[in-house]
Structure formats: C-alpha cells, structure tokens
Amino acid sequence: MIEYQEATKRYGPGTPALDSLTLEIPAGETCVLVGPSGGGKTTALKMVNRLVEPTSGRVLIDGRDVAAGDPVELRRGIGYVIQQVGLFPHLDVAANVATVPRLVGWDRRRIDARVDELLDLVGLDPATYRHRRPDELSGGQRQRVGVARALATDPPILLMDEPFGAVDPVTRARLQDEFLRLQGQLRRTVVLVTHDIDEALRLGDHLAVLAAGGRLEQYGTPAEVLARPATPFVADFVGAGRTLRRLDLLAATDALAGGGAAESGPTVSPDATLADVVAALLTSDAPAVRVVGNGAVVGSVTLDSIRAALRQEEAP
Numbered sequence: 001m002i003e004y005q006e007a008t009k010r011y012g013p014g015t016p017a018l019d020s021l022t023l024e025i026p027a028g029e030t031c032v033l034v035g036p037s038g039g040g041k042t043t044a045l046k047m048v049n050r051l052v053e054p055t056s057g058r059v060l061i062d063g064r065d066v067a068a069g070d071p072v073e074l075r076r077g078i079g080y081v082i083q084q085v086g087l088f089p090h091l092d093v094a095a096n097v098a099t100v101p102r103l104v105g106w107d108r109r110r111i112d113a114r115v116d117e118l119l120d121l122v123g124l125d126p127a128t129y130r131h132r133r134p135d136e137l138s139g140g141q142r143q144r145v146g147v148a149r150a151l152a153t154d155p156p157i158l159l160m161d162e163p164f165g166a167v168d169p170v171t172r173a174r175l176q177d178e179f180l181r182l183q184g185q186l187r188r189t190v191v192l193v194t195h196d197i198d199e200a201l202r203l204g205d206h207l208a209v210l211a212a213g214g215r216l217e218q219y220g221t222p223a224e225v226l227a228r229p230a231t232p233f234v235a236d237f238v239g240a241g242r243t244l245r246r247l248d249l250l251a252a253t254d255a256l257a258g259g260g261a262a263e264s265g266p267t268v269s270p271d272a273t274l275a276d277v278v279a280a281l282l283t284s285d286a287p288a289v290r291v292v293g294n295g296a297v298v299g300s301v302t303l304d305s306i307r308a309a310l311r312q313e314e315a316p
C-alpha cells in the first residue's frame with residue numbers, strides 16, 4: 001500500500017506544485033493521477049521513489065516512510081516508466097531491459113532468460129527485437145521496451161508517467177489493452193500519470209483528479225467520478241461526454257426493469273454494457289432489450305430502467 005500524508009512540494013513562494021496530498025493506494029491496484037498540465041502529477045509520482053522530496057508531509061510504502069531508508073535501495077523495489085520512455089539510445093533492447101538486473105548482480109544466464117520472458121510478456125518477439133537499438137523501433141515498440149525494463153526485477157510497485165503519451169491513438173489503445181491484460185496477471189501496485197481522462201477511466205481502479213496548484217479535487221473509482229463529480233472542476237474536466245461514458249462502465253444487468261421480461265425485441269448477452277443496450281434500442285423499434293444468457297432470459301432493459309440506474313448511482 002502507498003499512502004500520501006499531507007504531502008506538499010513547494011519550489012518557491014506562491015502556489016505549491018503539490019498541495020497537501022492525502023490518499024491511500026491499496027496494494028495491487030492501479031491509481032491514475034489525472035489532471036491538466038502543471039497540476040503536480042509528476043511531482044506526486046516522483047515522491048514515491050524520492051526523485052522529489054516533499055517540503056512537508058510524507059509518503060509511506062507499507063507503513064514505512066520512504067524518506068527513512070536508502071533511496072537506491074528504495075528504487076530497486078520500484079519500476080519506473082518515464083514520460084518519453086528514456087531508453088538508453090546506444091544500448092540494444094536486451095541491454096536496456098537488463099539494466100536493473102545487471103545493477104543488482106544477476107548472472108548472465110538468468111538475465112538472458114528474464115529478458116526473453118519480458119519481451120514475450122510485452123508482445124515483442126525476442127528473436128526479432130533483442131538486438132535492435134531504440135532508433136530501430138517504432139514509438140509503440142519503444143514504449144513496450146520501457147515497460148519491460150521497468151518490470152525486470154519484478155518490483156511490487158510500478159510508477160508510470162504518461163507511458164502511452166507519445167504514440168498514435170491506435171497504438172495507444174493497443175498498449176492500454178496490453179497494460180490491462182498484464183496488470184490483470186501481475187497485480188502490481190501501479191501509479192500512472194496521464195492528462196487524458198479517457199485513459200484514466202479505462203486504466204484506473206481509482207482516479208485522483210489534480211487541479212492547478214496541486215490540489216486534489218477528487219479521489220474515487222471511475223464510476224464514482226463520473227456519477228458524482230466532487231467539484232465543478234471535476235465535472236468540467238470529465239466533460240460533456242460524461243453520461244455516455246457512464247453507459248460504457250455499467251452492465252446491462254445493472255439496469256434491469258422490474259416486472260416480467262419483454263416478449264420480443266433485440267437481445268444482448270449478460271456481459272453487454274448499457275452502451276450496447278442503448279445502441280440496440282436506437283437501431284430497433286422495440287421499447288425494451290432482452291438480456292439473454294445460456295438460453296435463458298435474465299430480464300429486460302428499457303430507457304426508463306436505464307434512467308433509474310443512472311439516478312441511483314448519482315445518489316451519495
């Protein structure tokens with residue numbers, strides 16, 4: 001678990017870079033720090049591995065103040081993927097991935113095996129990519145190598161600063177999918193920085209929305225942030241597409257209508273989202289969509305039952 005306790009960073013007089021941040025990130029979760037440029041996201045992230053020391057307040061990992069021990073030792077337990085990847089340009093992919101295992105003195109054979117395993121994990125064929133240099137890779141491939149390098153010694157904590165920022169939207173979506181698959185397997189404690197609200201909603205178990213001046217505006221699950229924005233800033237930041245985004249996060253089974261199921265009409269499977277249901281309603285003349293799983297009708301969903309589900313979620 002990572003805990004921020006009134007963590008503040010000031011670089012001079014005037015507004016702080018980070019203003020008394022207090023929050024808890026449970027082990028095995030992804031917390032996304034999201035907000036506009038200059039909101040203190042990178043500052044907050046770097047406090048975990050002590051690349052930034054707080055002016056006041058503290059950061060704890062598993063109950064222990066990170067300031068208490070040796071920073072080099074601390075960083076060995078923390079994978080770090082930086083804005084713009086930051087691979088060593090003169091080293092090949094294998095040597096980049098092997099950076100930390102070499103530092104901590106693994107033998108050659110163990111390092112080689114680990115490099116192949118990690119390249120497979122991030123979807124790069126070891127035989128093809130191991131000996132390429134970073135300038136012989138696409139942007140998305142470089143990002144994958146950056147992630148492999150951060151995971152090399154299997155650290156319990158992973159810090160990722162705009163890890164998918166520098167690639168085109170299609171590659172970005174694919175890297176996000178891969179991240180979700182990997183994190184589903186590995187369950188590390190991840191702190192990920194982005195200024196993209198869609199990326200935050202997609203990847204985060206929890207979101208911390210930071211505004212200018214390093215103020216925490218809201219900490220909550222994607223569904224909470226969408227259904228109940230804590231401040232006008234959050235409502236504005238989440239934007240006009242808020243309701244449509246909520247439909248993506250809710251299941252058809254979250255909005256079943258009372259009474260018997262409809263006799264006819266389009267059907268969706270129980271793992272369909274409300275966005276799927278609305279699409280089915282809009283492309284048919286039927287007033288209800290039936291949810292059908294394993295040949296049995298689970299229930300039906302109507303526009304009224306969707307409204308009721310959304311309202312229920314908005315109630316505190």
Ligand SMILES: Nc1ncnc2c1ncn2[C@@H]1O[C@H](COP(=O)(O)OP(=O)(O)OP(=O)(O)O)[C@@H](O)[C@H]1O
Pocket residue numbers: 011016017018035036037038039040041042043044195
């Ligand atoms: N070393 C520094 N010296 C002085 N001011 C700094 C320093 N590092 C950051 N700041 C200031 O602190 C504030 C927060 O910076 P930070 O890098 O944490 O923002 P961010 O949310 O990561 O922004 P971005 O999305 O642009 O990366 C900014 O106003 C920045 O100018």
Ligand SMILES: [Mg+2]
Pocket residue numbers: 041042043083161193
């Ligand atoms: Mg930043």
